[in-house]
Amino acid sequence: MGDLPGITARLPHLAELGVDALWLSPFYTSPQHDAGYDVADYRDVDPRFGTLADADALVARAHELGLRVVVDLVPNHTSSDHAWFRAALAAGPGSPERARYLFRDGRGADGELAPTSWRSVFGGPAWERVTEADGRPGQWYLHLFDVSQPDLDWTNPEVVEEFQDVLRFWLDRGVDGFRVDVAHGLVKADGLPEWDAATEMITGTLAGQGGESRTPPPMWDQEGVHEVYRRWRAVLEEYDGDRMLVAEAWVDPVERLARYVRDDEMQQAFNFAYLVAPLDAAALRAQVEETAAAMSAVGAPPTWVLSNHDVVRHTTRFGLDLAGGNPDGLGADDVQPDPAVGLQRARAATLLMLALPGSAYVYQGEELGLPDAVVPDEARQDPSWERTGHETNGRDGCRVPIPWEGDAPSFGFGPTAASWLPQPAVYGELALDRQRDVPGSTYEMYRAALRLRRELALGSSTGLSWRTLEGPDGRARGEEHGILAFRSAGALVVANLGEQPVALPAGAEVLLVSGDLQRDAEARLLPPMTTAWLREESPASA
Incomplete structure (x- = not known):
């Protein structure tokens, strides 16, 4: 699985690579039904990853190396193992405990129908019916993602206060910022109005689009989210130093994304429209110009990204005959990319992105030119695989542990050949020790690009x-x-x-x-x- 001390041991790699900061995906206590995005305790480290002392040591070592640390915050939902949700199930309908979540009575004569037709991003319905303490079928709770991830009710003052306290808990421990998961999803439209369209987030269809009218669906990009982030910004400003909030907000058009980075809200927001744009000069110029105009209007920098833990790695995407967007993760029977073409295009796209004014994010392993892995069906862990009846391959292929040493067990990830997702043989050829100090390697290209980006002040260009x-x-x-x-x-x-x-x-x-x-x-x-x-x-x- 890897752990926090393992990350601490690899921090010199990031300093050598030339990045400024590290963003960690969730390491909190979790049953791991969705790679840690189902949080059972926001103020502790899952024992499989270490301890709070290990987290403190990681932050301290990163700061020694001149690296900032950004941690993932998951405020849209908790784990169904969270103490609040367990208390909600025990307390019953109408209780203050249930008011922290979005529990509703069902439709139909006996409440046997879900409250709305809303769909889960991971497939299937977005509502789950509970069995009450007396054994009878009871209310339904909303889960826009997995059934193990009940959505919180952000109109509840207890929820608001809880997450402000969680922010302070980690800021007190020295973290430099927060990447906010599903930042556009916290607040739902009043009354939870009917909506029966798909809720895509990680394809070429952005979640906030809402059809031709571009009206946000009732579960995404609601006005109330901005009040949440204004409060959070005030919390960050209580602390000395440079602290940051970055939004994972799949919204469209870019003018709506810019509203998340107004001067009293967040500092950055991932530009997913750029990520899913085709590798076409006219399309990319239009996206760059639209982004620059929208962000300039609110005095914020653009934020560029080509890969992350939710999308097919861009080395693979660009090796497929696609016109943009994000394909489903690859299966063994799918059309496979041309690896040489994909790497050539990915390297070209990377140097283009890293030259743009604003902030840029590098996803782990892209500095090695890693392709998406084809994960065997029996090894898949993404909840969307099961929830769609094995129709969606999911995101496991971009999450496979990266290779450090070509000849080591699990390519240096751990002491044995086992890794939590299986690594393809080609990763050995692309391992860090096979590329370091090799002229022309993808790793050395990234190092040179990040050094020149800083020396030439490309990111801060006006x-x-x-x-x-x-x-x-x-x-x-x-x-x-x-x-x-x-x-x-x-x-x-x-x-x-x-x-x-x-x-x-x-x-x-x-x-x-x-x-x-x-x-x-x-x-x-x-x-x-x-x-x-x-x-x-x-x-x-x-």
């Missing part, structure tokens, strides 16, 4: 200046030809996402390139699906 370049025929090449070229801070960035090479500006110094350049008699040519960072001789004339 904006982009778009450019066109010349093709081999001397004609201008722009996004209609698959070329994205822009100046950001101290660099000229050229991403060739088209089908033909493009000439790089004469005299420009190549700082970093995602692949190999081509040359002809007169110019250096950037091949298709390749990105370069350049320094021009006379930036003032650009």
